[in-house]
Amino acid sequence: MRAQAKLGLFLLLSPLLLWLTLLILIPHVDMLLVSLRERIGVGQYQIGLGNYFTFFSEPLYLRTFLRTAVMSILATAITLLIAFPVSYYIAKMARGRVRSALFLLCLVPFWVSELVRTFGWMILLRETGIISNLLQILNLTDGPVELLYNDAAIMVGLVYTSMLFMVVPLVTTLESLPDEVIEAGYDLGGSGLSVLREIVIPHAMPGIVSGCIVVFMLSLGNYLTPTMLGGKDSLWFTELIYSQFIVRFNWELGAAFGFMLLILSSTIVWGMLKLTGQSLEKTMG
Amino acid sequence: MIPSIPRSRFLTASYTAYIVLFFIFLALPLVVVAVFAFNDSQFPSLPWEGFTWSWFFGDARPMIGVFHERPILRAIGTSAIVAVFVSILSVGVGLSNAFLFNRYRFPGQGILYVFMLLPLVIPGIVLGISILVASSRAAEGLWDMAQWDVAALRPGLTLVILGQFSFVATIATLVIAARLQKFDQTLEEAALNLGANRLTAVRTVTLPYLMPAMIGAFVVAFLMSFENFNTTLMLVGSDAPLTIAMFDRLKEGSTPLLNAVSLLLMLVSSGLALIMIFAQRRD
Numbered sequence: 001m002r003a004q005a006k007l008g009l010f011l012l013l014s015p016l017l018l019w020l021t022l023l024i025l026i027p028h029v030d031m032l033l034v035s036l037r038e039r040i041g042v043g044q045y046q047i048g049l050g051n052y053f054t055f056f057s058e059p060l061y062l063r064t065f066l067r068t069a070v071m072s073i074l075a076t077a078i079t080l081l082i083a084f085p086v087s088y089y090i091a092k093m094a095r096g097r098v099r100s101a102l103f104l105l106c107l108v109p110f111w112v113s114e115l116v117r118t119f120g121w122m123i124l125l126r127e128t129g130i131i132s133n134l135l136q137i138l139n140l141t142d143g144p145v146e147l148l149y150n151d152a153a154i155m156v157g158l159v160y161t162s163m164l165f166m167v168v169p170l171v172t173t174l175e176s177l178p179d180e181v182i183e184a185g186y187d188l189g190g191s192g193l194s195v196l197r198e199i200v201i202p203h204a205m206p207g208i209v210s211g212c213i214v215v216f217m218l219s220l221g222n223y224l225t226p227t228m229l230g231g232k233d234s235l236w237f238t239e240l241i242y243s244q245f246i247v248r249f250n251w252e253l254g255a256a257f258g259f260m261l262l263i264l265s266s267t268i269v270w271g272m273l274k275l276t277g278q279s280l281e282k283t284m285g
Numbered sequence: 286m287i288p289s290i291p292r293s294r295f296l297t298a299s300y301t302a303y304i305v306l307f308f309i310f311l312a313l314p315l316v317v318v319a320v321f322a323f324n325d326s327q328f329p330s331l332p333w334e335g336f337t338w339s340w341f342f343g344d345a346r347p348m349i350g351v352f353h354e355r356p357i358l359r360a361i362g363t364s365a366i367v368a369v370f371v372s373i374l375s376v377g378v379g380l381s382n383a384f385l386f387n388r389y390r391f392p393g394q395g396i397l398y399v400f401m402l403l404p405l406v407i408p409g410i411v412l413g414i415s416i417l418v419a420s421s422r423a424a425e426g427l428w429d430m431a432q433w434d435v436a437a438l439r440p441g442l443t444l445v446i447l448g449q450f451s452f453v454a455t456i457a458t459l460v461i462a463a464r465l466q467k468f469d470q471t472l473e474e475a476a477l478n479l480g481a482n483r484l485t486a487v488r489t490v491t492l493p494y495l496m497p498a499m500i501g502a503f504v505v506a507f508l509m510s511f512e513n514f515n516t517t518l519m520l521v522g523s524d525a526p527l528t529i530a531m532f533d534r535l536k537e538g539s540t541p542l543l544n545a546v547s548l549l550l551m552l553v554s555s556g557l558a559l560i561m562i563f564a565q566r567r568d
Contacts, residue, residue, distance in 0.1 A: 004483070005389075012385040015378045020400055023451035024407075027415035034418050086307050089300065102308075104562075109311050111554040113512035115528050116547040119535060120314025123321060128328070130317060160314070192292075213406065221408025224514050228535065238410050238515070245414055245519065255418060258411045269406050280402055281395075 028262075035255035051256035061240060061257070068237040069264055071151070072219035075158040079166045079215050080208065082159065087170035087207075088200070092179070103171060110164040118228045121157050122148060125229070149231030157225035162218045166211040173207030174200070209278045213269050220265055237261060315551065322544035341545050351545045360530035367442060367526055368510040371449045375506040376499055378450075379457030383465045383495075386458075404452035413519030416448050441522030448516040453509050457502040464498035465491075504561040508554055 038050040055061050090102050109117060124130050125147040135141045147153060177200065185195040201208075226236035241261065244254030273279060325337035341351050351357060386398060404412065417440065424438035437443040468491060476486035514528045521529050527550075531543060 009385070009389050009391060012381050012389070013391075015381045016385060016397070016401065019378055019451070019454055020397075023416065023447060024400075024404060027412075027419035030419040030422055031411075031415040034422075082307070085300070085303060089304050093300075102304075105308060106311065107558070108555060109315055111508060111558045112315060112547070112551050113528055113554075114514060115512075115531050115535070116318055116550060117314055119539070119543060119547060120318040122535075122539070123317050124314060160310070163311070217406055217408060221410055221515060223410055223518065224532070238408070241410060241414065242518070245417070251418060254414060258414045261408055262411050265406065265408055280399055280406075 031255045031258055034251055035259050037252055039252060051253050052260075054253060055256055055260060060235075064235045064237050064240055065260060065264070067235075068220060069268075071154070072158075072216055073268075075155055075162070075219045076212050076216045078155065079159050079162055080212060083163060083166035083170055083211070084204075084208075087167050087174055090167075091171045091174035092177075092182075106167050107164060109160075114161055114224055117161060118157055118224055121153070121160065121229060125153055125156075148229060149234075151230070151234050153229040154226050154234055154236075157229045158219045158222060161222070161225060162215040165214040165218065169207040169211045169214075170204060171207075173204045177203045205276055206278060206282060209272060209276050213272060216268060216272075217265055220261065318544050319548045319551065321541055322548045324541050324544075327540055349542070351542065351549060354542065356530060357527075357542070357546060360525055360527040363442070363524050364511050364526040364528070367446055367449070368507045370446045371453055371510040372503045372506040374446070374450045375453045375457035376461075376503050378454045379459075379461045379502055380495070380499065382454075382458040383462040386462060387465045401455060401458065404455045407452070409452070409513070409515030410519060412451055413448055413516040416444060416451065416516075417519050420444055439522065440520055442524055444520040444522075445517050445526065448520045449510045449513050452516070453506045456509065457506050460502040460505060461495060461498045464495055468494055501561050504557050508557060511554070 035051055036047055036049070037045040038048045040046050055065075086106075090099055090106070094102055122129070126132070127144045127146040127148070129147070131147060132141075132145045135145060136143070181199060181203075182195060185199045190198065221238060222236065223238040223242065226234060227239060230236065237257070238261070241254055241257045244250045244257060248254075269280075322341075323336050323338070324333060326333075342353075382401065386394070420438040424435055427433040427435055427438075472490050472494075473486050476490045477483070481489065511526075512528060514532070517526055517529060518532075525533070527546075531546065534543060
């Protein structure tokens with residue numbers, strides 16, 4: 001029986017280990033090694049931090065990196081602000097059928113490819129688009145207005161794209177807060193604001209954290225939205241990685257960029273978890 | 286603020302208005318994409334030139350519909366093949382992982398579980414380039430050592446499947462593990478008492494119980510693979526899946542053909558989502 005249990009453990013362990021070693025661990029080690037080599041001649045390399053040095057000494061790279069980080073944090077904050085009242089409404093105000101219907105409606109757009117969603121915003125925002133036409137019909141502007149190709153358009157796209165990943169964890173945690181607890185808060189003399197601050201938000205914290213982590217990751221790693229909705233000046237860090245890898249074929253620098261992105265995302269995710277006293281198992285698992 | 290606590294009418298009204306606005310915001314891009322699939326014009330924008338089915342069924346230039354546009358049809362086929370492979374792999378590995386973490390206790394389990402979650406917090410594009418780098422180094426190594434040219438290690442569908450699998454597997458694991466957690470193990474013990482061996486007990490009792498979660502995981506994996514862009518972008522070879530093919534066209538300028546493809550995608554994926562909801566609601 002013990003031997004059988006060992007065999008079972010071994011059989012179940014092997015796919016997991018194969019997956020994590022071959023597709024996650026080794027590729028990342030390889031990427032680190034490639035990022036640490038410098039080209040000194042045709043087919044000749046030496047080990048060094050040259051690629052990282054290039055990253056830090058070139059203002060365009062560093063500026064794009066920081067800009068991507070700041071805009072992703074901003075997108076996460078805006079998504080949270082928009083999603084929280086909606087999730088609260090679905091979890092606590094709506095009842096029965098209405099609640100499930102609203103929740104399903106929130107999910108629908110996200111079963112559609114990100115490409116389609118971005119395409120929709122392009123049709124709406126561009127110079128010949130719906131909103132521009134609408135403004136002209138209402139006589140609010142004289143000529144066509146270009147609403148596409150700027151940072152605000154990127155922001156709209158990012159917030160839209162990641163809305164689901166904020167709403168679902170928020171609704172799930174808010175649903176588990178009993179109405180009686182909120183009532184008790186009011187009975188004890190709390191106002192709407194203090195009940196929100198002292199009861200609802202602390203209770204929703206795991207949901208807020210997991211929502212924020214996912215939304216931040218999706219924004220930071222997004223390539224499609226900034227490329228399609230952003231203009232010439234609104235470069236996203238993933239676009240730099242893509243161009244180093246596919247256009248310039250400079251894998252060494254591209255791998256260093258990839259690593260910087262990984263470090264940035266892990267640091268911010270880790271910081272968010274530490275700041276709120278959550279753990280990855282609890283928020284994701 | 287809950288329904289049992291009285292509030293001012295103004296507050297209720299503005300809250301409701303906010304919710305309505307939010308859902309308009311959600312629906313707007315999709316509605317626009319769908320509507321302009323029927324515009325009788327070369328561009329998916331105003332003015333409205335009249336209703337047409339040409340972007341679906343048209344077979345003459347300049348209006349070749351989806352069903353006569355070979356490259357798009359081929360891309361849909363490619364995406365479907367990739368998605369099926371990714372889903373089968375992910376559900377298989379996910380099932381194995383779920384049993385591993387639910388039924389066994391072994392040293393290092395906690396760390397392994399966190400490690401298993403990591404693909405969710407690695408940006409998709411980083412997953413893509415790391416697999417690209419590793420596979421091409423492996424290919425170079427094999428060539429240098431034994432003059433083997435392994436086509437599967439060059440950018441192409443095999444790498445796309447592996448790249449998508451590398452993070453979809455985590456999601457499949459979580460979906461299946463969540464249901465296995467709720468399983469009453471005494472049912473399995475009853476089967477053992479009735480003379481079944483371990484494997485039979487799992488096959489006849491536990492697996493049927495897990496079936497809704499497995500179908501759910503399969504559908505989620507299929508959709509995630511079908512819509513994946515970032516990881517695929519870095520690993521794609523000459524056969525482009527649909528999202529990549531559409532992206533290339535969108536860069537050149539869009540015709541309502543793309544709207545028609547998008548509308549079909551919406552219909553298929555909402556259909557799949559409905560199947561999943563019913564599969565999970567059946568019990």
